[in-house]
Amino acid sequence: MRFGPREAVMAERTTDIRGVDQPAPVPYPDKLALPVRRAATIHRQRLIDLLAEHTSRLVTIVSASAGYGKTTLLLDFAQGWHAPVCWYALDERDRDLPTFLHYWVACGRTHFPAFGRGVEEALAGGEAMSSEGWVDLMVLAVQEVAQPFTFIFDDLHHLDEASPELRQVLEGWLYRLPAHCHLVLSTRTQPDVTVLPLMTVRQEVATVTGADFAFTCEEVAQLYRDVLNKEISLDDAQHLADVTEGWAAALILMADKVQAARTAISLEQLKGSDTLFQYINLEQFSGNPGEVQKFLTGSAVPRTIDTKWVNELLGIDNAEEMLNYLERRNLLVAREGTDPQRYRYHKLFRAFLVSHLRVQDPQRFTDLNEKAAAMLERERQWEEAVYHLLQAGAWERIVHVTERVGRELFEQGKWDTLADWLEAIPAQELDAQPKLVLWKARILHYLNQLDQALAVLARPIQTFEAEGDWVSLAEALVIKGMCLRLKGAYQEAEEVLVRARSLLLKHDGPTSALTEARKELGITQGMCGEFAKALEELKGVLDIYQAQGDAYNIANVSDKLGITLASVGRLGEAVGHLERARVRWLKLGNDELLVQTLNNLGMLY
Template structure:
């Protein structure tokens, strides 16, 4: 089995729910149908609470649930399935051992053989279980969609998949719907009602608004959860309600820009410093945050942000790892780029060094490339490139090499060789021959 320290274990954890979260009984009841369908597909724009809803449902222990939080780095067929199989391993240790071995065999047989082996192993499970793929919209690679489609077509009867996405998907959803095997939820299902809005403001956010005000806010936001949270944070900081309702109009993007800027500007200098210095991260932990901020209060700040409902989501019950909600994280990164463009590169370099020291090499390379620290990236790829090739993570390897300036790759015979073999593996034979010749010249 692939060693888990080559993967980010936090991506396999079911996100924790906050205390006093609004219990959405109607939606939770709808999700009871998950065990009656092959696939549940939840598709809404950002900020509708898909992750919160699913984590709340998963933690009710209706059945074993495996979870993968996807990101753009998972657009590699081998890496994607490494995470998926290791997620299943958290429920049933050993269930994917042989499949992982086949997955990481150089020049292994067709990928259909990998899926077939996994399905046969999963057939031995005699209880209902669920696999959640969160943020599936980041997956843009056709072979991954094809492989998931293959799994959906031949899935064991006790297996169920739940997919959360901002966009629709090329998966065979119409065919599954026609067979009665699909449960689909969209934004109209996830909107907060007036009653839920009132409960959210008065219980979750500890405010005291009337039903009339809740009705007006719900109408203005159209029940958009991210907008409601931003509105509540604004009111918590003393904004006059009548004035707020006057200016609180327009579409979701206007609401987001206006309120996020307002919420950010009302934070202390210390909080703003922390938010901006950690804006480049997909996962936040105390030691990593301390490296980026240059301060030693990472855990205190993370807990402070969670207590203040500032769009931060804990990965685990012990509160060791967190992430920003995608909307808030996007805002912070854009703010950082606008205010301190040179700091962006510095922070990526710091993150790369931390990830290398802690043996998360894919993240170390990604941050070095984001920092345009190409010499460091070359050194890291020389160190781990062969391992990624042997593991079959060719897409990741080629993405790194394609990001590097071509003249740097040409000067490195090892990188030329890796690029040549990677291109050959993906069927780009004429270009592969060119890079293999470069390798011989070196």
């Protein structure tokens, strides 16, 4: 169909038609009445002002998923707008052209009793008419209204499956819409209307999206105070805004989880039985075809979505096509950053999808998480890999990854990452993995929680001793010696560390473990006043670290050597080692240990 210019329709019938004829009868007149305002809503003036600003364009597209407050906003706008607003609530029954046109005429007649006489007469006559003919009559009907007015089509997504004839007529009318008529199209999906891109280029189309609807911190506080009768602080309101991403329905449905003193809500706390998840299942998930549901649950396993990565994870080749479909359907998916291949789901939608997969298909949930972890290990993305191993409950593989990169993370100052991994493991599972407990002890030592660290070490030491795991026992003894030294029990610490070194030498332990044991023994011997032994151990391990190019430990041992040399009066050598440590801490960006070395230098100067 080709659309002609708006001027193609004769305007000689442009008159004030408010005083003639009568409303056109329709089976369900409530579809043309303003809806009743729900109680659990607030007046959002910034969005009303945005709609008012957009009336300078021909068309405003209001597009967001269910529960964002589209209808409430349009109702507030309609009730306060200075020009007539004709309301048409669409549903599945409006998908054929005659039904749509009957309601369209009746909609106009809620304010203009003679509106659409030509359309009404053509419908009554029952004669065949081309799409162009219907468009001409609709444009003429609007031209005959002698004042600015607005049409609101609510729930336009119900016409996504409309007949081709209706879509053609609607697009033709849109393209030739007279300037004094403003049309608001409210929809859960991105409207598939072929003339909209051209009209957008002509700056005839404005949009209001889910991002505009997102509640701000202040609006969350107002909603809870004025509607839900809950007083919350701005900090709590910001937390809720972050968790829900400002989604109105979620804010209301999560109100029962907000405690008087604390609103901190973890997505992991939500369950399928929660009202919010039931709402998401009804409005966003269960109505999709099985293929789409399977893609949704599978692609939600990773925390961010890369199309090529998801193709490999799910063993498919159409991830981009599926994501484009979801995007058109406004199914709570958005592009992430500037990379066109990266997407993410709304936080709560992803939480629902993950929960649904875990409950409905636990084997697929485990398999996908383990496969995702293997892919991420291959890419050396350790934190994300362990996240998926935690989801899968693959504790042995977590031990493997921790042994592989734990020391590296610890030396990079990422002890909090290790702490998060351990915190996420159930206590019973953690107790069953004594090698992981050693990392917990290291973290407690780092945090100066020495008694807790020693208590944590007791069981692994017994286990390793009983099983004859001498290398792991030696590592546990090294950590124990470090804790005892910090507590001031220098002699006991030395005895423990001497045993650790002996075990590693006797059982051909790995070089990394033996070198750490010698380093900690040398530091402890210096604290005991055994400076000759301390210097021998520390210089020996420094040579090893230098041969390995281990920048962290070169700096660490250089600092300890500097302190020990200063204790025996060899100040020049001490300064040299401390300066070496200072330079390396600077290059590594380790500010905490840099300050420690600078303090040691300050004591010498």
